[in-house]
Amino acid sequence: xxxxxxxxRMLGITALMGVGALAVAGCSSSSTSASPAKPGKVPLVVYxxxxxxxxxxxAFQKATGxxxxxxxxxxxxxxxxxxxxxxxxxxGLLWVDGATAFxxxxxxGLLLKGFTPTVTWDSLGTASVPADHSYVPTGVTLxxxxxxxxxxxxxxxxxxxxxxxxQWKGAIGMNDPSQSGPTYPFIAGMMxxxxxxxxxxxxxxxxxxNGLIIHPTNGPTLQALTxxxxxxxxxxxxxxxxxxxGDSKLTVKYLDPxxxxxxxxxxxxxxxxxxxxxxxxxxxxxxxxxxxxxxxxGDPTGDSLYYPVVQDVAPLAALPPLTGVKTQSIDPxxxxxxxxxxxxWFDSSIVR
Amino acid sequence: MTFPATAPAPVNPRAGRGAGGWxxxxxxxxxxxxxxxxxxxxxxxxxxxxxxxxxxxLAVSPRLFAEGPQWFTLTYLRQTFTGTTAVAxxxxxxxSTAAAALGLVIGFPIAWLAARTTLPGRRLVAGGMWLxxxxxxxxxxxxxxxxxxxxxxxYRVGLDLPWVTHAIMGPFGVVLLLxxxxxxxxxxxxxxxxxxxxxxxxxxxxxxxxSRTAALRLILPIIAPAIWSALAIGFAESVSDFGVAATLAYxxxxxxxxxxxxADIGNFPPSFPGAAAMGWLLVGAVAIPLALQARTLRGxxxxxxxxxxxxxxxxxxxxGGAVAAVAGVWLFYLVALGVPGFGAVSGSLLGDYGGxxxxxLVNYHALLRSSDLLGPIERSLGYGAVTxxxxxxxxxxxxxxxxxxxxxATRALDFMxxxxxxxxxxxxxxxxxxxxxxxxxxxxxxxxxxTVMLLVIAYTASSLPTNARVLVGxxxxxxxxxxxxxxxxxxxxxxxxxxxxLPVVSRPIVMAYLLTFCGVFLELPLSxxxxxPNSPPLSVAIEDNLSNYHFGVGMAQSVLAVAIxxxxxxxxxxxxxxxxxxxxRRIGETTRG
Numbered sequence: 001x002x003x004x005x006x007x008x009r010m011l012g013i014t015a016l017m018g019v020g021a022l023a024v025a026g027c028s029s030s031s032t033s034a035s036p037a038k039p040g041k042v043p044l045v046v047y048x049x050x051x052x053x054x055x056x057x058x059a060f061q062k063a064t065g066x067x068x069x070x071x072x073x074x075x076x077x078x079x080x081x082x083x084x085x086x087x088x089x090x091x092g093l094l095w096v097d098g099a100t101a102f103x104x105x106x107x108x109g110l111l112l113k114g115f116t117p118t119v120t121w122d123s124l125g126t127a128s129v130p131a132d133h134s135y136v137p138t139g140v141t142l143x144x145x146x147x148x149x150x151x152x153x154x155x156x157x158x159x160x161x162x163x164x165x166x167q168w169k170g171a172i173g174m175n176d177p178s179q180s181g182p183t184y185p186f187i188a189g190m191m192x193x194x195x196x197x198x199x200x201x202x203x204x205x206x207x208x209x210n211g212l213i214i215h216p217t218n219g220p221t222l223q224a225l226t227x228x229x230x231x232x233x234x235x236x237x238x239x240x241x242x243x244x245x246g247d248s249k250l251t252v253k254y255l256d257p258x259x260x261x262x263x264x265x266x267x268x269x270x271x272x273x274x275x276x277x278x279x280x281x282x283x284x285x286x287x288x289x290x291x292x293x294x295x296x297x298g299d300p301t302g303d304s305l306y307y308p309v310v311q312d313v314a315p316l317a318a319l320p321p322l323t324g325v326k327t328q329s330i331d332p333x334x335x336x337x338x339x340x341x342x343x344x345w346f347d348s349s350i351v352r
Numbered sequence: 353m354t355f356p357a358t359a360p361a362p363v364n365p366r367a368g369r370g371a372g373g374w375x376x377x378x379x380x381x382x383x384x385x386x387x388x389x390x391x392x393x394x395x396x397x398x399x400x401x402x403x404x405x406x407x408x409x410l411a412v413s414p415r416l417f418a419e420g421p422q423w424f425t426l427t428y429l430r431q432t433f434t435g436t437t438a439v440a441x442x443x444x445x446x447x448s449t450a451a452a453a454l455g456l457v458i459g460f461p462i463a464w465l466a467a468r469t470t471l472p473g474r475r476l477v478a479g480g481m482w483l484x485x486x487x488x489x490x491x492x493x494x495x496x497x498x499x500x501x502x503x504x505x506x507y508r509v510g511l512d513l514p515w516v517t518h519a520i521m522g523p524f525g526v527v528l529l530l531x532x533x534x535x536x537x538x539x540x541x542x543x544x545x546x547x548x549x550x551x552x553x554x555x556x557x558x559x560x561x562x563s564r565t566a567a568l569r570l571i572l573p574i575i576a577p578a579i580w581s582a583l584a585i586g587f588a589e590s591v592s593d594f595g596v597a598a599t600l601a602y603x604x605x606x607x608x609x610x611x612x613x614x615a616d617i618g619n620f621p622p623s624f625p626g627a628a629a630m631g632w633l634l635v636g637a638v639a640i641p642l643a644l645q646a647r648t649l650r651g652x653x654x655x656x657x658x659x660x661x662x663x664x665x666x667x668x669x670x671x672g673g674a675v676a677a678v679a680g681v682w683l684f685y686l687v688a689l690g691v692p693g694f695g696a697v698s699g700s701l702l703g704d705y706g707g708x709x710x711x712x713l714v715n716y717h718a719l720l721r722s723s724d725l726l727g728p729i730e731r732s733l734g735y736g737a738v739t740x741x742x743x744x745x746x747x748x749x750x751x752x753x754x755x756x757x758x759x760x761a762t763r764a765l766d767f768m769x770x771x772x773x774x775x776x777x778x779x780x781x782x783x784x785x786x787x788x789x790x791x792x793x794x795x796x797x798x799x800x801x802x803t804v805m806l807l808v809i810a811y812t813a814s815s816l817p818t819n820a821r822v823l824v825g826x827x828x829x830x831x832x833x834x835x836x837x838x839x840x841x842x843x844x845x846x847x848x849x850x851x852x853x854l855p856v857v858s859r860p861i862v863m864a865y866l867l868t869f870c871g872v873f874l875e876l877p878l879s880x881x882x883x884x885p886n887s888p889p890l891s892v893a894i895e896d897n898l899s900n901y902h903f904g905v906g907m908a909q910s911v912l913a914v915a916i917x918x919x920x921x922x923x924x925x926x927x928x929x930x931x932x933x934x935x936x937r938r939i940g941e942t943t944r945g
Contacts, residue, residue: 069885
């Protein structure tokens with residue numbers, strides 16, 4: 001090959017390699033193309049696991065001009081990030097389901113205390129607000145909802161104890177608390193309702209003896225229900241109602257008592273004052289009528305299926321009314337400290 | 353671009369035996385080369401050793417990173433030798449050993465058939481391997497589960513085979529899936545080695561009356577570095593795999609070490625020291641294949657690749673042999689691709705959590721209507737391209753270092769690279785946060801955490817060990833005379849490398865590039881922990897759908913992602929065919945014999 005041809009070849013190869021660099025240049029620019037901060041406004045870093053978070057951050061940014069950086073992840077990786085970076089945190093607010101995680105962060109001094117938004121709580125909201133106001137509830141789902149196929153199950157169980165009856169042997173499925181964030185509050189709620197950890201352990205051991213099947217998260221548990229592997233699924237209410245919207249043969253029932261699982265926002269105690277002020281504005285916006293509209297429309301078959309915590313906001317029509325349903329709250333500060341040990345027990349004694 | 357030094361005269365691999373240490377590795381080098389090698393080591397220390405060490409230190413000194421009260425403790429290490437944790441570690445060790453062996457047993461014949469025989473459809477074999485490699489390991493696991501689980505597809509179509517369910521949903525199934533995952537690594541390593549192995553060795557054996565079996569016995573020791581590389585990578589990849597551990601193994605109540613480690617981190621509050629202790633064991637485990645590899649290869653030279661390597665004549669298969677070979681290869685692809693493909697595609701075509709067999713495109717419609725569809729795809733394509741470009745350069749340098757004189761420095765490099773493969777990505781990701789988000793970094797104005805730059809660095813650091821392992825086979829075959837000849841004819845250092853060495857290694861380099869690209873394109877754990885807010889990569893977007901009740905949309909997105917990655921692979925391979933000179937492509941090619 002002559003020198004010119006060789007150089008041409010090399011040019012071609014260099015061009016091919018350059019495609020990659022250009023691509024990254026493109027995506028780097030896209031990563032920095034979030035609307036520039038206006039004078040006096042710092043970017044608000046939002047860590048969120050909510051299905052409607054992107055719609056909400058866009059609406060908030062549009063309404064206030066405050067630039068938002070969204071880290072949209074599952075709850076587990078978000079908490080791992082916060083714990084691993086707690087010496088030098090760079091998040092502004094955290095928005096996930098479950099009060100026990102917030103209680104754990106609060107006990108480590110990672111949350112700003114004392115912020116109270118100017119709203120009127122309904123009964124669910126009042127039951128979910130912590131005494132030190134270290135986090136703010138934004139909605140409530142229930143743990144666990146009983147989901148079943150009404151064409152196959154004519155007489156579903158009416159109490160938690162009836163799940164132990166032989167007719168449900170090998171027919172019940174639930175999630176693994178080490179993979180499904182909302183499941184620990186359910187286990188803790190059952191233990192609280194039954195009188196303590198030992199009684200709760202006894203109950204779940206009996207349930208295992210009756211053939212309880214554990215799946216990782218809501219999705220696989222519901223899939224096991226629709227495929228016929230199980231007849232009763234114990235999942236988060238929003239997941240169960242979402243499944244009902246996709247398959248009219250399914251229905252949701254609440255057994256007494258059912259545990260409240262608030263979705264909540266906590267503000268980073270070490271964030272700069274300007275970012276903390278913006279985080280408070282974000283919470284106010286979320287709980288405002290405009291914000292509630294975004295929450296209810298941002299993920300219509302998923303996280304939008306929540307029970308509101310502020311007055312004058314009605315739940316979506318798909319949600320079963322809570323009239324006559326007995327709900328309970330667990331003390332997240334008491335049960336949060338037990339989460340690791342109970343999850344470990346559940347993993348070694350029930351899952352295995 | 354600079355490369356590690358080669359002595360003017362061909363390197364005698366025995367020359368460095370017993371010589372030790374860093375000084376030996378750099379002694380006598382001209383200043384620019386010395387500087388380049390120092391810089392390379394510095395980068396390895398900063399981006400592989402430091403994050404790994406930061407995380408592993410937590411096991412014995414949690415207080416260093418405010419994760420506990422103890423400055424020094426062995427409690428967490430002791431815990432890994434008790435109870436369910438110990439069971440998980442033992443399971444991981446034997447399963448990974450079996451999987452690496454299975455990968456070799458399946459991958460070697462396929463590589464040989466594709467490279468050295470007239471196997472019908474052999475051009476499709478390599479493409480199929482890329483597809484196997486491209487699939488995240490959880491996808492085949494879910495596909496198999498969907499098929500064999502109670503009330504699964506197998507039972508619905510009338511196949512009442514509970515023994516199949518018991519076999520797949522247990523240790524056998526775990527070994528099978530991990531072993532299938534090892535096959536592409538074996539294929540790549542062996543294919544690269546066979547490409548560099550000219551026809552002259554087989555001819556010499558046959559001329560001297562050797563049977564085909566005897567000729568094979570001659571060839572196997574020559575490509576021993578590639579075989580050992582394949583086993584070492586297979587073991588390390590299996591021991592660090594999380595996709596199978598969290599799906600099939602988990603649902604079979606068969607606990608593996610990576611799942612236990614994940615449980616330690618996933619619990620709230622997370623036990624980073626407990627996870628780090630498990631990380632120590634995983635790192636320690638890779639010493640096993642490394643020790644075996646070192647013991648076997650010590651003191652031998654494998655330099656057979658030169659500009660005079662003869663084109664290979666393909667062996668013509670008999671009609672019966674061809675049928676058997678095609679059937680075997682197709683069986684492999686059916687098991688490795690057909691089942692997971694069925695799982696993913698069927699999952700994306702069902703609108704009701706997979707409860708019925710009614711097919712619908714509703715998930716694809718929802719996906720295409722989404723305003724967030726293109727951004728994550730573009731980002732992951734870009735991240736993959738840049739990471740792969742940087743990684744092949746670093747991987748080649750590392751492979752070159754690994755194949756040079758044995759010294760303490762090269763042995764340390766060898767261990768560090770393989771140990772990094774054994775560390776699960778979630779450990780690597782957490783290690784990056786601990787190392788690069790220290791308060792002192794912010795004080796110095798270095799805020800790398802949650803930037804695109806740190807994410808790409810982490811992708812590169814996590815890809816480089818595997819990449820170097822894949823390249824070490826072909827690099828070990830390079831004869832120093834190639835470059836020496838160019839230098840003798842007046843070429844400068846860079847020109848000599850580009851004109852004499854690059855042509856013979858261009859194909860393996862392209863393969864290594866694609867290996868990294870595919871790995872990064874759907875990488876999840878690092879992406880989840882390190883991505884820059886507002887810029888989610890594709891894997892995070894898919895996980896977002898799967899975890900937010902949009903299972904079908906997530907599966908549709910997975911199918912689309914695999915299709916896009918395949919198109920990118922085809923583009924690169926097509927580009928190589930169009931752009932690379934005919935002589936480059938001829939190296940390692942075959943003639944029909």
